[in-house]
Amino acid sequence: MNELIRQAIAAEAEERVDSRTVMANLHKARKRKPLGLIVGVATLTAAAAAAAVIIPATIKKTEAAPMAAQTTPAQSVLLLGTDDHNRADAIVLARFGEDGSVDALSLSRELTYQSTRLSQLESPAKVVEAVEKLTGTRADHHAVIKMADFGKISQAVGGVEVCLKSAANDPYSGANFLAGKHTLTGDQALAFLRQRLNLPRGDLDRIARHQAFLAGIAAKLTKDNAVALAREVSRSVQVDAGWDVLEFAQRFQGPVKIRTKTFESTAANPSGQAPESGAPESNKGPLGCVD
Amino acid sequence: MGFDQFVADRLDRLLGYATAITCDKHLAQDIVQNVLMRAQGKWERIGAMDAPYLYVKRMVTNDYLSWRHRRAAREIAVERGELARHVPSMADPADAHAEREAMRARIAILPRKQRAALVLRFYEDCSDAEIAQVLACTESTVRSQLSRALQTLRTHELARSATLGVHS
Numbered sequence: 001m002n003e004l005i006r007q008a009i010a011a012e013a014e015e016r017v018d019s020r021t022v023m024a025n026l027h028k029a030r031k032r033k034p035l036g037l038i039v040g041v042a043t044l045t046a047a048a049a050a051a052a053v054i055i056p057a058t059i060k061k062t063e064a065a066p067m068a069a070q071t072t073p074a075q076s077v078l079l080l081g082t083d084d085h086n087r088a089d090a091i092v093l094a095r096f097g098e099d100g101s102v103d104a105l106s107l108s109r110e111l112t113y114q115s116t117r118l119s120q121l122e123s124p125a126k127v128v129e130a131v132e133k134l135t136g137t138r139a140d141h142h143a144v145i146k147m148a149d150f151g152k153i154s155q156a157v158g159g160v161e162v163c164l165k166s167a168a169n170d171p172y173s174g175a176n177f178l179a180g181k182h183t184l185t186g187d188q189a190l191a192f193l194r195q196r197l198n199l200p201r202g203d204l205d206r207i208a209r210h211q212a213f214l215a216g217i218a219a220k221l222t223k224d225n226a227v228a229l230a231r232e233v234s235r236s237v238q239v240d241a242g243w244d245v246l247e248f249a250q251r252f253q254g255p256v257k258i259r260t261k262t263f264e265s266t267a268a269n270p271s272g273q274a275p276e277s278g279a280p281e282s283n284k285g286p287l288g289c290v291d
Numbered sequence: 292m293g294f295d296q297f298v299a300d301r302l303d304r305l306l307g308y309a310t311a312i313t314c315d316k317h318l319a320q321d322i323v324q325n326v327l328m329r330a331q332g333k334w335e336r337i338g339a340m341d342a343p344y345l346y347v348k349r350m351v352t353n354d355y356l357s358w359r360h361r362r363a364a365r366e367i368a369v370e371r372g373e374l375a376r377h378v379p380s381m382a383d384p385a386d387a388h389a390e391r392e393a394m395r396a397r398i399a400i401l402p403r404k405q406r407a408a409l410v411l412r413f414y415e416d417c418s419d420a421e422i423a424q425v426l427a428c429t430e431s432t433v434r435s436q437l438s439r440a441l442q443t444l445r446t447h448e449l450a451r452s453a454t455l456g457v458h459s
Contacts, residue, residue, distance in 0.1 A: 008398055013414060022323060219333055
């Protein structure tokens with residue numbers, strides 16, 4: 001039996017990643033001060049940098065080790081959640097300030113550029129271009145994540161808690177929830193994110209759901225599941241070629257303030273009902289209820 | 292030995308070792324990468340040791356055995372456990388590859404420390420004393436960890452042969 005054990009362990013070890021990849025990562029890291037990161041944070045932040053809304057909370061919960069302070073110029077990053085056909089489903093323009101704060105602006109996919117809706121553009125690259133023109137802001141980088149992967153991500157954190165003001169029923173997305181708190185995983189999470197029928201404010205409510213869901217993920221992050229989440233996210237996220245995400249992740253050195261806002265358009269709000277005004281949405285906290 | 296030389300010589304082996312104890316190449320990569328970054332900071336001390344590789348291996352092992360990876364390890368074990376349950380019925384008992392895969396799955400669901408001891412013995416060819424150093428325990432603990440692991444694997448092996456015997 002010992003020979004069999006030897007072979008089995010050797011087979012397991014054969015699965016190892018290419019050492020050249022690790023070598024390259026080490027070389028990159030060397031150019032900076034010793035990182036002193038706690039385990040997992042390097043990958044964690046690298047992966048999560050793309051999902052900007054997740055990062056700040058992650059860093060907060062994992063107590064990133066203090067690093068040599070350095071000022072980094074403000075950068076804009078466009079984050080796209082895509083559907084199964086590579087069309088933009090969720091669009092967030094995030095501004096990472098010099099002081100480490102993050103402003104996340106959600107854009108409705110119903111916005112039109114040259115009489116085409118953002119959700120109808122064929123590739124992420126075209127969405128990037130359209131958003132740049134629409135907002136007059138140049139996106140330094142962009143990251144694309146498949147919405148479908150949020151099901152897996154919700155599972156990695158053991159379910160995401162959200163709260164609904166009223167019952168929801170949408171046969172198209174499969175969303176069928178009673179009012180109140182829910183802990184969502186897998187398909188349920190996707191249905192929640194995808195519901196579009198019977199929403200009083202149409203796409204704006206969908207965006208509110210995305211924001212509530214991300215806040216829900218942030219609330220569930222612990223040191224224990226951060227690594228699992230990072231791995232899940234890193235498999236799902238694609239970033240533009242010129243983006244050194246590891247370096248980018250270093251700008252987060254402690255608790256980060258994040259503010260969310262929604263860029264509205266009449267097309268996104270079919271009922272013409274005024275969206276909530278006054279308190280910014282970030283004040284609702286992770287468990288703020290959505291319509 | 293300089294840090295660069297150490298990495299050039301040992302990185303691949305270290306990744307193999309970490310992958311074998313974690314049963315997850317991504318987790319293994321995370322751990323090795325982070326450990327090497329930490330080791331680099333105090334290389335003056337580590338490089339001067341008699342056995343830098345053993346020390347770094349100990350860092351990797353401790354890291355995996357620490358509470359930080361408890362959940363990840365449990366998830367992997369559950370996944371592999373599922374797999375193990377399916378392997379015997381699907382595989383041709385005469386197939387050496389299937390035998391090995393079944394064993395691999397059974398090793399993956401051992402307790403973490405027992406698996407680490409097993410890998411140190413059968414992959415790294417360490418003596419009891421060396422394993423004790425890496426796992427930071429006594430040699431008698433090493434022997435008991437190993438014998439418990441082998442006992443479990445043997446029981447499973449017998450159960451498996453019996454099941455296959457009934458079917459064939």
